[in-house]
Amino acid sequence: MTSLSRDDVAKLAGLARIEMSDEELVALSNEFTVILDAVARVQEVAGEDVAATSHPLPLRNVFRPDVVIPSLSPQDALSGAPAQEEQRFRVPQILGEE
Amino acid sequence: MIRNSASEMASKLASGDVTSVQLTQAHLDQIAAVDKQVHAFLHIDTEGALAQAAAVDLKRKNGDKLSPLAGVPLALKDVMTQKGIPTTCGSKILEGWRPPYDSTVVANLKKNDIVILGKTNMDEFAMGSSTENSAYGPTHNPWDLSRIPGGSGGGSAAALAAFEAPLAIGTDTGGSIRQPAAVTGTVGVKPTYGGVSRFGLVAFSSSLDQAGPCARTVLDAALLHEAIAGHDPKDSTSINAPVPAVVAAAKAGNVKGMKIGVVKELNGDGYQPGVRKRFEESLELLAAAGAEIVEVSAPNFEYALAAYYLIAPSECSSNLARFDAMRYGLRVGDVEGASAESVMNLTREVGFGREVKRRIILGTYALSSGYYDAYYGSAQKVRTLITQDFNKAFEIADVLVSPTCPTTAFKIGEKADDPLAMYLNDIATIPVNMAGIGGMSLPSGVADEDGLPVGFQIMAPVMKDERMYSVGASLEASLLSKWGAPLLSTIPALAGSK
Numbered sequence: 202m203t204s205l206s207r208d209d210v211a212k213l214a215g216l217a218r219i220e221m222s223d224e225e226l227v228a229l230s231n232e233f234t235v236i237l238d239a240v241a242r243v244q245e246v247a248g249e250d251v252a253a254t255s256h257p258l259p260l261r262n263v264f265r266p267d268v269v270i271p272s273l274s275p276q277d278a279l280s281g282a283p284a285q286e287e288q289r290f291r292v293p294q295i296l297g298e299e
Numbered sequence: 300m301i302r303n304s305a306s307e308m309a310s311k312l313a314s315g316d317v318t319s320v321q322l323t324q325a326h327l328d329q330i331a332a333v334d335k336q337v338h339a340f341l342h343i344d345t346e347g348a349l350a351q352a353a354a355v356d357l358k359r360k361n362g363d364k365l366s367p368l369a370g371v372p373l374a375l376k377d378v379m380t381q382k383g384i385p386t387t388c389g390s391k392i393l394e395g396w397r398p399p400y401d402s403t404v405v406a407n408l409k410k411n412d413i414v415i416l417g418k419t420n421m422d423e424f425a426m427g428s429s430t431e432n433s434a435y436g437p438t439h440n441p442w443d444l445s446r447i448p449g450g451s452g453g454g455s456a457a458a459l460a461a462f463e464a465p466l467a468i469g470t471d472t473g474g475s476i477r478q479p480a481a482v483t484g485t486v487g488v489k490p491t492y493g494g495v496s497r498f499g500l501v502a503f504s505s506s507l508d509q510a511g512p513c514a515r516t517v518l519d520a521a522l523l524h525e526a527i528a529g530h531d532p533k534d535s536t537s538i539n540a541p542v543p544a545v546v547a548a549a550k551a552g553n554v555k556g557m558k559i560g561v562v563k564e565l566n567g568d569g570y571q572p573g574v575r576k577r578f579e580e581s582l583e584l585l586a587a588a589g590a591e592i593v594e595v596s597a598p599n600f601e602y603a604l605a606a607y608y609l610i611a612p613s614e615c616s617s618n619l620a621r622f623d624a625m626r627y628g629l630r631v632g633d634v635e636g637a638s639a640e641s642v643m644n645l646t647r648e649v650g651f652g653r654e655v656k657r658r659i660i661l662g663t664y665a666l667s668s669g670y671y672d673a674y675y676g677s678a679q680k681v682r683t684l685i686t687q688d689f690n691k692a693f694e695i696a697d698v699l700v701s702p703t704c705p706t707t708a709f710k711i712g713e714k715a716d717d718p719l720a721m722y723l724n725d726i727a728t729i730p731v732n733m734a735g736i737g738g739m740s741l742p743s744g745v746a747d748e749d750g751l752p753v754g755f756q757i758m759a760p761v762m763k764d765e766r767m768y769s770v771g772a773s774l775e776a777s778l779l780s781k782w783g784a785p786l787l788s789t790i791p792a793l794a795g796s797k
Contacts, residue, residue: 210660217616217663218623218640219656220648229660232718233568236661239719242605242672246684247677253681256506256536258760263535277399281627292625293639295454 203237205230300797301329302788305371305465305519312359312370315715319352319359319370320515323414325797326372330416330463332795333697338438339448339458341377342385343417348372355412367522367546369412374464379510380499381405384415388501389423389433389451392629392650393620395682402499403531404468404510411526415650416464419454421457424619425475425503427451428724430717439711440483442751442790446708449479455513456483458511468511472504474703474728477509477740479756480702484742484786486520486771487513491762492735493538496531499710504614507607507732512698515787517741517771519550524764546767552772555589559770560696564600565727565756571706574744577753578702581743584777594750597688602681603730607724609665609678610733615655616662622650657718662724677709686734693760698770701727703740703754731758739767741775742786752786 205213210230214221221229251260275288284291300308300317311317327345334363335506355370380398382405387393401409408415417537430438430453440448441460448457455467456479469476471489480487488511493508502508508603512523528542561582565574574725576715586592624646625639632645651659665674692699704724714721729740736758755774759766779785 205664211501213663213667215658216667217659218620218643218647218708219651220644221656224626225656229657229679232407232657233661233664236608236721239347239664240605240608243609243677244600244673246599246602247680251680252683253676254686255679256540257686257733258536258537259355264465265532281396283624283628283630284633293633293642295639297638 203238203241204234301325301462303465303512304516305368306522308371308465309368319354319414320349320356322370323352323372323416324350325629326416328465330795330796333461333793334463336439336444337441337457337461337463338436339374339419339454339456339461339463340389340417340421341389341435344384344415344746345582345686347384348414348416348724353738355414358412366411366526366527368466370414371466372414372416372464373408374417374419374455374458374467375405375415376452376468376470378470378501379404379468380501381415384418386418386501387435388425389435390650390652390655391422392646393432394629396627400499404527405494405499405534407527411605413466413526418460419467421449421454423655424501424615425451425470425472426615426654426658428474428478429711429714430719431456431711432652432785434652436655437711440708441793442483442708445710446751447482447711449482449708451475451541452513456480456485456487456784459483459485459515460790461788462796465515466519468510468527469513470500470508470510471732472611473732474725475515477703477728477738477754477756478724479633480513480740482708485513485515485789486517486739487511488520488531488739488742488767489731489737490528490764491538491737492772493536494542494762494764496537496738497532498531498533502618504611505612505618506614514729515785517768518546518549519732521543521768538762543762543764545765545768549772552587552769552776554770554773557584557590557698557770559590559592560595560692560699560702561592562600562692562699563596564598565701569705570702571746571748573748574702574704574706574746574753577743578755581755581774582700587773588773588777590770590784593696595699597692597693598729599681599688600730603685604722604726604734606678606681607733608661608726609674610682612658612662613665613675614662616659616666619659622647654718655662682733685730687726689730689734689736696698696782698766701756703727703756707746707749707751707753727756736761737767739771741771743774743788744783761796
């Protein structure tokens with residue numbers, strides 16, 4: 202049985218950039234005990250000799266001629282911006298953190 | 300008129316019996332009359348739809364050459380971008396966002412002059428099987444308003460069953476087109492992965508997501524399939540090959556000499572008796588129409604659900620990282636001195652619902668150092684085994700069949716607090732996505748015990764989508780002659796319905 206403690210979930214939530222209340226962390230940690238048990242079944246058949254499939258198609262790099270085509274106007278590109286300034290996205294401070 | 304099939308509507312448009320403006324208005328009136336009860340739509344574009352209809356009427360008057368579905372209305376799942384029209388994916392994090400571009404599916408619909416009525420409700424970011432995970436409230440099944448319409452594309456399926464639209468677009472990552480079709484008595488098709496462009500489809504799980512047609516008849520689905528499918532240079536996973544001849548197959552509906560494989564593992568324990576009975580009956584009809592029924596085994600399918608609930612959350616944890624409150628969508632906590640990281644954390648706390656958070660955290664765990672091989676890596680190996688099972692089965696049979704879902708529609712709220720029970724809905728639909736092949740669900744009747752619709756699933760090899768339409772059209776014709784009228788003619792009337 203795999204289980205995730207409240208603190209484990211808090212760490213994952215931090216990595217996923219989601220603030221979570223204590224109540225939510227505890228609830229998720231309880232649910233994960235059940236969910237992880239169910240999904241861990243994949244290990245029963247995933248032997249050394251089985252190749253992994255990451256995608257249904259045999260993906261190859263695709264090339265095309267480098268042709269100039271119209272792109273979004275600055276106005277369109279900024280149309281959904283939560284905040285903008287001087288035709289740019291205005292974002293909160295990203296430097297000066299630890 | 301709104302109860303006609305899309306092809307019947309198209310004939311009436313072509314002969315001048317009705318205009319697209321009249322047809323579109325009739326559907327807008329039906330939406331106004333019943334959608335308060337059904338809640339299939341998140342946004343109705345009255346002005347845009349009528350303008351598009353007027354434009355196609357003018358083209359017809361001028362004698363322009365038009366596509367087969369020109370002027371017929373359609374409902375669009377709210378996961379597809381349409382320029383200038385709100386696109387929420389059922390999430391608060393995208394409330395009010397109007398995309399600055401059209402998805403390729405929408406561009407193809409417009410090119411074919413198919414009239415877009417509005418955007419349909421869905422589980423948030425397509426994560427769910429009941430549409431209860433929409434941040435804007437659940438959609439109700441028109442067969443019984445206390446029940447779920449399936450998910451994630453419950454809005455699109457319910458709109459068809461409530462005669463609010465004759466056509467709809469869905470997307471299917473683990474069954475989100477087929478399961479709603481099954482529980483609402485409609486037709487839904489997940490094409491081969493790469494058959495329809497994903498450009499402008501807001502990504503949930505990129506290696507599994509596929510858009511496809513939803514309709515009330517197999518032929519209507521085929522016509523819509525051909526309208527939206529084809530290679531797209533904007534999607535590097537789009538298959539560069541001719542679109543399978545699905546309309547011709549749906550028109551012929553011929554199964555003589557075809558081998559139809561019944562998947563032993565997708566029937567039996569856990570499947571409702573009424574679901575099994577309708578399935579057996581459909582097999583008899585296909586045999587009577589000249590198909591040979593054989594049994595096939597796919598021993599690794601029992602691991603598909605577990606693998607899916609590792610692969611899809613892993614990919615979603617990466618895809619949904621783009622909702623970072625910087626360039627579009629919701630932004631919370633942007634006060635003087637707040638860091639970008641704290642704004643991101645607070646926005647995602649408020650913007651995402653419970654199921655989306657659950658899957659992002661699960662995916663983050665499955666991809667994290669030390670657990671990657673045991674979870675995500677093992678799930679990818681199961682994906683290989685499932686594909687091998689399909690390959691072996693398709694050596695014996697031309698198509699594979701099963702019930703689409705283990706049960707008929709359950710009550711709203713019944714499984715909301717039990718994620719694992721909810722996930723079990725998708726047990727028969729998930730293998731198709733894992734292998735990237737095509738799958739269709741069409742109605743096979745109602746279950747004796749509850750009078751609710753049952754779906755029949757057909758699966759076909761990569762880019763052999765036309766086989767699903769041959770079998771689907773044959774079964775549909777046999778059932779129609781048995782019933783005397785389409786299944787949806789027996790649906791209880793909604794209050795105020797036209």
